[in-house]
Amino acid sequence: MKFEDTTTLKEGSILMLGNEAIARGALEGGMGLAAAYPGTPSSEIVESLLKVKDKLGIYVEWSVNEKVAFEVSYAAAISGVKSLVAMKHVGLNVAADPLMSSAYTGVRESFVIVTADDPSMWSSQNEQDNRLYGVHAYIPVFEPSDPGEAKELCKFAFEFSSKVKHPVILRTTTRLSHTRGPVTLGTIPRLTTRGEFTRKKEYVLTPSNARKDREAMLTRWKRIMDEVNAVPFNRIEGDGKNLVIASGIAYAYVKEIVASGKVGDGWRILKLSTPYPVPRKLLLKAMEGVEKVLIVEELEPVVEKGVKAILYEEGITVELHGKDLIGLPYEMSHERVYSALKSFTEGRRPRVLATRNTKESLPVPPRPPTFCPGCPYRPLFYAIRRYLNRKKLSYVAAGDIGCYALAHNPPYNLQDVIINMGGSIGTANGFAHVLDSVILAIIGDSTFFHTGIPPLVNAVWHRTPIVVIILDNEITAMTGHQPSPATRGTGATENYIPLESVVKGLGVNFVEVIDPFDVTQVENTLSRAIEYTSKQREPAVIIARRKCALSALRSLRRAGIKLPLFKVDLSKCIKCGTCYNAFACPAIYPDKEGHAHIDPGLCAGCGTCTQVCPVNAIVPVDHSDTYKLQKGLIEKFWR
Amino acid sequence: MVLNVVVVGVGGQGVLTLSKILGACAIETGVKALVAETHGMSQRGGSVIVHVRVGNDVCAPTVPLGEAHVMVALEMLEGVRYLNYVNPEFSLSIVNDKVLRPSIPGAKVPEKETMLKTIKSHSALTVVVSASEEAIKLGNPAGANMFMLGFLAGLLEFMGLPMQGCCTNRVPHPSADLGKANAAIFERGLMEASALLERIGGEVTELPWLRKDFFKNLGF
Numbered sequence: 001m002k003f004e005d006t007t008t009l010k011e012g013s014i015l016m017l018g019n020e021a022i023a024r025g026a027l028e029g030g031m032g033l034a035a036a037y038p039g040t041p042s043s044e045i046v047e048s049l050l051k052v053k054d055k056l057g058i059y060v061e062w063s064v065n066e067k068v069a070f071e072v073s074y075a076a077a078i079s080g081v082k083s084l085v086a087m088k089h090v091g092l093n094v095a096a097d098p099l100m101s102s103a104y105t106g107v108r109e110s111f112v113i114v115t116a117d118d119p120s121m122w123s124s125q126n127e128q129d130n131r132l133y134g135v136h137a138y139i140p141v142f143e144p145s146d147p148g149e150a151k152e153l154c155k156f157a158f159e160f161s162s163k164v165k166h167p168v169i170l171r172t173t174t175r176l177s178h179t180r181g182p183v184t185l186g187t188i189p190r191l192t193t194r195g196e197f198t199r200k201k202e203y204v205l206t207p208s209n210a211r212k213d214r215e216a217m218l219t220r221w222k223r224i225m226d227e228v229n230a231v232p233f234n235r236i237e238g239d240g241k242n243l244v245i246a247s248g249i250a251y252a253y254v255k256e257i258v259a260s261g262k263v264g265d266g267w268r269i270l271k272l273s274t275p276y277p278v279p280r281k282l283l284l285k286a287m288e289g290v291e292k293v294l295i296v297e298e299l300e301p302v303v304e305k306g307v308k309a310i311l312y313e314e315g316i317t318v319e320l321h322g323k324d325l326i327g328l329p330y331e332m333s334h335e336r337v338y339s340a341l342k343s344f345t346e347g348r349r350p351r352v353l354a355t356r357n358t359k360e361s362l363p364v365p366p367r368p369p370t371f372c373p374g375c376p377y378r379p380l381f382y383a384i385r386r387y388l389n390r391k392k393l394s395y396v397a398a399g400d401i402g403c404y405a406l407a408h409n410p411p412y413n414l415q416d417v418i419i420n421m422g423g424s425i426g427t428a429n430g431f432a433h434v435l436d437s438v439i440l441a442i443i444g445d446s447t448f449f450h451t452g453i454p455p456l457v458n459a460v461w462h463r464t465p466i467v468v469i470i471l472d473n474e475i476t477a478m479t480g481h482q483p484s485p486a487t488r489g490t491g492a493t494e495n496y497i498p499l500e501s502v503v504k505g506l507g508v509n510f511v512e513v514i515d516p517f518d519v520t521q522v523e524n525t526l527s528r529a530i531e532y533t534s535k536q537r538e539p540a541v542i543i544a545r546r547k548c549a550l551s552a553l554r555s556l557r558r559a560g561i562k563l564p565l566f567k568v569d570l571s572k573c574i575k576c577g578t579c580y581n582a583f584a585c586p587a588i589y590p591d592k593e594g595h596a597h598i599d600p601g602l603c604a605g606c607g608t609c610t611q612v613c614p615v616n617a618i619v620p621v622d623h624s625d626t627y628k629l630q631k632g633l634i635e636k637f638w639r
Numbered sequence: 640m641v642l643n644v645v646v647v648g649v650g651g652q653g654v655l656t657l658s659k660i661l662g663a664c665a666i667e668t669g670v671k672a673l674v675a676e677t678h679g680m681s682q683r684g685g686s687v688i689v690h691v692r693v694g695n696d697v698c699a700p701t702v703p704l705g706e707a708h709v710m711v712a713l714e715m716l717e718g719v720r721y722l723n724y725v726n727p728e729f730s731l732s733i734v735n736d737k738v739l740r741p742s743i744p745g746a747k748v749p750e751k752e753t754m755l756k757t758i759k760s761h762s763a764l765t766v767v768v769s770a771s772e773e774a775i776k777l778g779n780p781a782g783a784n785m786f787m788l789g790f791l792a793g794l795l796e797f798m799g800l801p802m803q804g805c806c807t808n809r810v811p812h813p814s815a816d817l818g819k820a821n822a823a824i825f826e827r828g829l830m831e832a833s834a835l836l837e838r839i840g841g842e843v844t845e846l847p848w849l850r851k852d853f854f855k856n857l858g859f
């Protein structure tokens with residue numbers, strides 16, 4: 001069932017994605033405003049809310065970055081409108097500044113900060129544990145154990161925040177956000193979307209006010225430490241003498257392993273949905289008659305440290321294990337929990353971790369993600385690579401985060417540093433001051449608007465000679481095609497902001513807009529930009545504009561336009577491999593002899609491969625007149 | 640009782656769609672199900688595995704290594720890649736007769752026969768199906784996932800989960816033609832499952848879980 005069809009349902013159990021469950025919980029919790037910047041694994045939360053915003057009359061937006069999203073949502077909460085902000089874990093680094101302050105001022109109505117962490121780094125640069133932001137900022141952290149509980153817990157988080165007048169962090173993880181499970185629906189109340197702002201010193205963090213806020217916050221914190229004891233999602237199960245404390249999704253694994261009977265009996269489980277702060281009274285109750293304690297949680301020892309501190313303060317000495325047995329990095333698994341529980345009771349690691357298929361398997365080549373057939377980035381990076389190889393230039397390509405990060409892989413091997421969003425132009429500034437090489441910065445449209453503007457201002461200001469290539473596919477592709485300010489929409493609720501106007505406005509004098517499908521144009525423009533920066537000693541910007549193939553193909557399909565197909569003229573093909581090895585379109589594959597073939601099921605009809613074949617063996621399947629006609633139609637949707 | 644299924648393939652083959660329908664229909668019959676997906680990077684033509692777990696005792700979203708009852712491989716190379724999830728004693732591997740070369744320079748793909756031999760040696764029973772070929776014949780070149788959905792719906796129906804109707808209703812209809820094609824491909828998958836059940840004569844010792852009452856003792 002589609003999320004937009006579920007708002008009228010008041011009961012029953014349906015299959016929902018973890019992130020949809022969170023969105024539903026927010027609606028049941030009375031949310032009136034939501035803001036977010038996309039990022040895997042968080043994006044579906046606000047994507048779902050966007051689908052129902054008109055129907056429910058609430059305000060929902062994609063903001064330009066996480067800090068702005070946080071501030072948008074915070075302002076609603078201090079005006080009395082229940083609000084939510086969502087982001088991936090690293091997004092909270094960008095929003096850390098207002099995060100800290102929000103705990104000082106507190107809020108008037110519910111403010112739920114959803115952070116989607118990524119243990120095992122399925123689609124991220126790190127696996128930071130954002131429960132630590134709760135510790136750092138004095139904000140309570142809630143953590144669900146399955147999609148059904150995620151819905152209930154999100155709703156509860158709204159109630160909790162409203163009650164204690166303090167922000168609350170709801171922490172989910174990739175596994176939970178991207179698991180579908182049964183969710184029991186409740187009613188969506190009338191949603192309040194208009195607020196009222198009352199002037200108060202608390203909101204003005206000048207040093208003297210901030211000191212008062214700090215003390216008020218510590219008073220609220222005392223109450224929060226007490227309230228978490230009554231959170232109904234924390235509970236004690238069983239009455240054995242071996243206590244396992246399991247937080248969030250770790251509970252699901254512990255419960256299954258204990259129930260399997262493979263680790264014997266005598267277990268007691270303290271299930272926690274509030275890893276921070278640890279509920280003291282509940283912990284002490286769970287400790288009664290316990291001989292040994294094992295703490296099972298993903299990533300950092302947040303619960304472990306909390307438990308250790310409480311036990312020490314209470315003068316309780318007990319054998320306690322945690323990270324020593326369960327391990328620190330990566331997501332939880334049956335195997336890890338089994339091994340930890342076995343070692344816990346038997347004093348040594350089990351020899352066989354679980355039923356394993358131990359027969360020798362066959363080595364298979366990896367299948368990393370690649371640019372889609374028809375992706376504008378392929379001819380662009382092919383051309384840059386070819387230019388740099390031919391000129392034998394010494395260069396450093398500072399890279400950024402987006403689909404284009406895939407160009408770091410062979411055959412393009414372009415982007416030597418990728419650390420965080422906006423980091424391309426930032427690090428390029430630094431390289432230019434200490435290296436004598438040509439410095440390139442490669443950045444996407446969404447990322448440029450997110451955090452690329454200040455470092456470009458810096459380069460203009462300090463006359464830093466760097467060549468910035470903005471990859472304008474007019475969308476935030478990597479995270480699932482959310483709009484960016486460079487998306488040409490209808491203009492009704494969102495404006496289109498052409499990148500060249502921004503860049504010129506910042507004072508860049510060399511600004512050229514090119515078509516990445518045109519390999520020769522790419523090489524020529526790059527050559528001129530490099531010459532310009534070295535002579536003028538100031539930045540040059542190239543904007544490579546061509547829509548993301550996936551979004552162009554979607555609108556072409558909708559318009560019923562047939563794509564031209566391409567084929568390889570086998571009598572001409574010289575088996576050089578340029579198209580399938582150096583250009584590497586997934587639709588082109590070699591046969592046993594090395595001749596190229598094009599898979600008609602995969603070819604997107606972009607025709608860019610015709611430019612790279614040295615003997616012009618790649619040709620349209622259709623007659624040249626039909627092809628010209630098709631090409632003309634397609635350009636209307638793809639440019 | 641929990642039935643563990645892993646569905647593997649290449650981003651774009653419809654692994655997620657298949658698994659989502661399976662999970663939704665299982666829940667509609669009243670049994671618990673969890674479907675753990677791979678999103679993000681793996682969708683740009685990368686390797687994909689989805690864990691589908693059906694049964695009221697299920698808590699954790701992923702299938703433990705070596706505990707899958709069923710592996711559905713929409714692509715053979717991916718079938719080999721995820722063999723460590725398959726149980727050596729009691730698993731059924733359903734493999735699409737299709738190999739997609741990873742588009743990395745100089746990628747060496749093992750021979751089809753070698754891959755199949757490996758899959759067979761890791762599974763109690765291996766069934767090779769021409770899901771892609773049938774899908775092309777029936778009008779949707781990207782419809783191999785519907786074949787596999789039909790196959791799984793057939794097996795689960797046999798095991799006591801009345802979900803065939805629900806799956807039929809949920810077969811995607813992006814357009815009238817594709818909807819018709821998908822429905823036909825789904826039917827082919829169902830037929831293939833019945834053929835298998837007939838061939839092995841219903842309950843067999845290699846697949847002790849493939850029995851009519853697997854889901855019956857759940858109380859419905």
Ligand SMILES: Cc1ncc(C[n+]2csc(CCOP(=O)(O)OP(=O)(O)O)c2C)c(N)n1
Pocket residue numbers: 037038039040066088090091094401402403404421443444445446447448471473475476477478479484
């Ligand atoms: C701080 C932060 N927020 C969000 C993300 C998730 N993320 C990865 S790439 C990306 C945007 C990519 O958009 P764009 O720059 O336009 O490149 P495209 O994917 O379209 O090529 C986002 C939001 C992140 N990695 N870091």
Ligand code: SF4
Pocket residue numbers: 370371372374375376377403473477478548549550551683
């Ligand atoms: S989603 Fe768009 S931008 Fe990303 S690889 Fe595919 S075509 Fe290129």
Ligand code: SF4
Pocket residue numbers: 373374566585586587588598602603604605606607608609610
């Ligand atoms: S036209 Fe050539 S480059 Fe474009 S998708 Fe088809 S095979 Fe790939």
